[in-house]
Amino acid sequence: MTQQKQFNKAVGNASEINELLRRYGVKFGIYKDGVFNEQFFPFDPIPRVISAEDFQSMEKGLVQRVNALNEFLFDIYHEKKIVRDGIIPEDFIYISKGYLAECEGITPKNKVYSHISGIDLVQAKDGEWYILEDNLRIPSGASYPLIARELTRIAAPQAFSENHIVDNRGYAELLKETMEYSNCGGIRAILTPGRYNAAYFEHSYLAEHTGSVLVQNDELFVEDNILYQRTYSGSKTRIGVLYRRIADEYLDPLTFLPESLIGIPNLMEAYRSGNVGIVNAPGNGVADDKGIYYFVPKMIKYYLGEEPILKNAPTYLPFYDEDMKYVMDNLEKLVIKDVAEAGGYGVVFGSDLTKEKLEEFRKTIIAEPRRFIAQEVIDFLDLPILDNGETVMRKADLRAFVLSGEKTKVWASGLTRFSRNPDSFVVNSSQGGGFKDTWVLSR
Amino acid sequence: MKRVNFYYSTKLTFDDYVHNHSFALRIMPPETDTQHILSCSLNISPFVPTQQTVDAFGNNVTAGYMRDDHRFLDYEIKGSAEVDHTKHRLDLLPCYFYQSQYTKPDDGLRSFYDSIKGKCTGTASDKAEYFCNILSDTIEYKKGFTDTTTTAAQAFALNKGVCQDFSHILISLLRMDGIAARYIAGLAFCDGETHSWVEYWTGDHWEGIDPANNCPVSDDYLVISQGRDFRDCAIDRGVMFGKYTKQLQLVRSVLT
Numbered sequence: 016m017t018q019q020k021q022f023n024k025a026v027g028n029a030s031e032i033n034e035l036l037r038r039y040g041v042k043f044g045i046y047k048d049g050v051f052n053e054q055f056f057p058f059d060p061i062p063r064v065i066s067a068e069d070f071q072s073m074e075k076g077l078v079q080r081v082n083a084l085n086e087f088l089f090d091i092y093h094e095k096k097i098v099r100d101g102i103i104p105e106d107f108i109y110i111s112k113g114y115l116a117e118c119e120g121i122t123p124k125n126k127v128y129s130h131i132s133g134i135d136l137v138q139a140k141d142g143e144w145y146i147l148e149d150n151l152r153i154p155s156g157a158s159y160p161l162i163a164r165e166l167t168r169i170a171a172p173q174a175f176s177e178n179h180i181v182d183n184r185g186y187a188e189l190l191k192e193t194m195e196y197s198n199c200g201g202i203r204a205i206l207t208p209g210r211y212n213a214a215y216f217e218h219s220y221l222a223e224h225t226g227s228v229l230v231q232n233d234e235l236f237v238e239d240n241i242l243y244q245r246t247y248s249g250s251k252t253r254i255g256v257l258y259r260r261i262a263d264e265y266l267d268p269l270t271f272l273p274e275s276l277i278g279i280p281n282l283m284e285a286y287r288s289g290n291v292g293i294v295n296a297p298g299n300g301v302a303d304d305k306g307i308y309y310f311v312p313k314m315i316k317y318y319l320g321e322e323p324i325l326k327n328a329p330t331y332l333p334f335y336d337e338d339m340k341y342v343m344d345n346l347e348k349l350v351i352k353d354v355a356e357a358g359g360y361g362v363v364f365g366s367d368l369t370k371e372k373l374e375e376f377r378k379t380i381i382a383e384p385r386r387f388i389a390q391e392v393i394d395f396l397d398l399p400i401l402d403n404g405e406t407v408m409r410k411a412d413l414r415a416f417v418l419s420g421e422k423t424k425v426w427a428s429g430l431t432r433f434s435r436n437p438d439s440f441v442v443n444s445s446q447g448g449g450f451k452d453t454w455v456l457s458r
Numbered sequence: 459m460k461r462v463n464f465y466y467s468t469k470l471t472f473d474d475y476v477h478n479h480s481f482a483l484r485i486m487p488p489e490t491d492t493q494h495i496l497s498c499s500l501n502i503s504p505f506v507p508t509q510q511t512v513d514a515f516g517n518n519v520t521a522g523y524m525r526d527d528h529r530f531l532d533y534e535i536k537g538s539a540e541v542d543h544t545k546h547r548l549d550l551l552p553c554y555f556y557q558s559q560y561t562k563p564d565d566g567l568r569s570f571y572d573s574i575k576g577k578c579t580g581t582a583s584d585k586a587e588y589f590c591n592i593l594s595d596t597i598e599y600k601k602g603f604t605d606t607t608t609t610a611a612q613a614f615a616l617n618k619g620v621c622q623d624f625s626h627i628l629i630s631l632l633r634m635d636g637i638a639a640r641y642i643a644g645l646a647f648c649d650g651e652t653h654s655w656v657e658y659w660t661g662d663h664w665e666g667i668d669p670a671n672n673c674p675v676s677d678d679y680l681v682i683s684q685g686r687d688f689r690d691c692a693i694d695r696g697v698m699f700g701k702y703t704k705q706l707q708l709v710r711s712v713l714t
Contacts, residue, residue, distance in 0.1 A: 095552070098552075105552060108552075109552050109553055109555070109556050110556065114553075116514055116515075116551065116553040116686060117513070117514050117690075118514065119514035119515075119551060119553075120514055121514070236478065236480065236523060236525075237480065237521070237523060238507075238523040238525075239507055239509055239523075240509040240511065240521060268695075268697050269480065269481075269482040269521075269695045269696070269697065270482075273695065280480030280481075280482075280523075280696075280697040281480050281482060281521045281523070284482065284509065284511050284519060284521045287511050287513070288509070288511055
């Protein structure tokens with residue numbers, strides 16, 4: 016089997032590739048107990064391979080999902096038809112921390128809200144793909160497979176000449192196109208909070224590869240409702256689209272958190288006036304809330320009149336009496352997620368809890384039904400990874416990147432993250448996981 | 459219907475030079491169903507170009523940026539308007555049904571609500587009046603104990619406060635009762651400062667009530683801004699750089 020041979024060739028170069036990654040500074044930052052550490056994101060050389068056929072149907076499903084989510088965001092910040100028509104209970108929208116009343120009535124250029132969507136999927140043992148969650152705020156991770164591919168091509172060029180793998184190096188071009196579609200007249204810029212951010216490596220990498228300037232807030236200002244970059248010579252350059260890598264609440268101290276020191280005063284006025292595009296749009300958090308996730312298949316039917324192509328993991332909302340009963344009866348076999356948490360925090364497996372803890376947790380859920388969702392534990396397909404020279408099987412997911420410009424496009428690659436702990440289902444990089452390259456075959 | 463003249467000014471003085479000063483003022487009264495603005499002029503000194511937008515809550519926002527060193531920022535509005543509270547405003551947003559940063563109750567305020575909620579049934583107006591009566595018996599109008607960062611729960615625990623605190627507590631109670639309510643900043647009772655009151659949703663329109671004075675809102679009230687709570691209505695917000703340690707703010711307002 017040629018494919019297996021190629022993997023082995025790549026495998027043979029694992030330490031070399033990890034060494035190159037180190038040299039290139041491919042890191043991510045992590046905070047624990049208030050201390051900032053930079054870690055290497057361990058790369059596993061055995062790629063995940065997705066067949067052309069499998070990718071095609073996944074692609075259709077992802078485009079459909081992201082289009083519906085964009086329609087939803089426009090609706091929520093304008094007419095709210097989906098609430099009025101009783102498809103989504105209004106509490107799920109307006110109690111969500113991601114809903115920002117300050118964004119009411121704002122229409123971003125070309126009605127694109129989620130320019131870059133990171134959709135997390137898992138493949139079950141029967142081969143079916145399930146959506147785990149949508150990330151529509153500032154999903155990170157695209158740069159890791161990009162640079163890993165670059166380095167693997169250097170270390171094992173035969174793997175790419177002998178297999179029909181879709182080239183993933185077009186991501187930067189795709190991102191640039193997406194940014195240009197929301198450009199309101201000016202240069203492209205990527206706003207980073209600085210080098211102590213978990214994804215600083217990625218910010219600089221993407222700026223370099225999309226021909227955007229990498230900026231911090233202290234060189235930006237809004238004058239006459241136009242966003243400018245101050246240059247050292249004292250002149251100013253207009254920014255037409257800002258790919259910001261800071262959270263909504265910190266974006267503009269005159270609209271959101273007044274204590275924010277990383278934001279740009281009056282950015283929201285420039286944005287509201289249509290003078291600058293913000294990628295992704297502020298207020299998107301209302302659509303990737305874990306509580307809203309349950310309703311995405313309903314959104315697809317409501318806005319597009321189509322049947323959802325990709326399935327959600329079976330999910331229960333304790334908010335509904337019927338679901339509450341099921342959750343109470345089956346807590347020990349479900350996974351419970353706190354809707355307010357992200358990055359793998361606030362995820363509890365019922366099977367890990369003692370009898371007393373289960374009882375306690377039941378009470379917590381009854382007290383705050385809106386705070387939790389419960390899901391069936393999906394029997395993930397394990398992927399092979401290399402552990403000290405041995406191949407072992409581990410849980411893995413896939414973050415697919417969907418970009419919405421003039422058309423919605425799925426990047427033919429993605430970030431495959433795996434858990435290094437054999438007993439864990441949690442693959443988030445902030446929880447100590449690693450990553451693989453994702454090969455989409457062209458035939 | 460009543461014709462009113464309004465004037466409002468703020469003098470902001472710093473004890474050292476500041477620069478790169480961005481500001482957003484919510485100071486120009488909006489044109490609404492209950493108030494028709496006949497004239498309104500805004501003067502800002504030192505001269506700085508400004509831009510006007512309307513925010514999510516319907517407020518006029520004046521934004522500006524002063525790069526050069528300066529030690530003061532003065533602004534004033536003056537104009538006239540026709541106010542008519544026999545007409546009704548209808549601009550409802552769902553967020554007004556939900557507690558916000560300043561109005562979120564704590565256990566104390568929640569149990570206070572629980573202790574009074576059974577005693578009043580009837581329309582939203584009946585409840586708003588009832589809550590207002592109770593507040594004027596419970597909370598003492600007193601300056602100097604609260605500031606612009608005080609929440610409804612904190613002011614309630616102190617049992618003291620000014621118009622802003624009365625408004626926040628009333629909004630919190632109304633929202634606990636499932637009645638949409640919003641915070642209003644405006645001019646009334648020409649006491650030299652800005653005033654604050656509350657609007658609640660009757661089921662088909664907004665109605666004003668003044669909890670600090672325990673009275674309904676008349677044509678002697680001019681709305682300057684509105685929102686979920688004080689945060690959305692701050693007359694000025696600004697960010698600047700410099701070594702200043704103190705700023706002095708002088709406010710004067712007149713409504714005749």
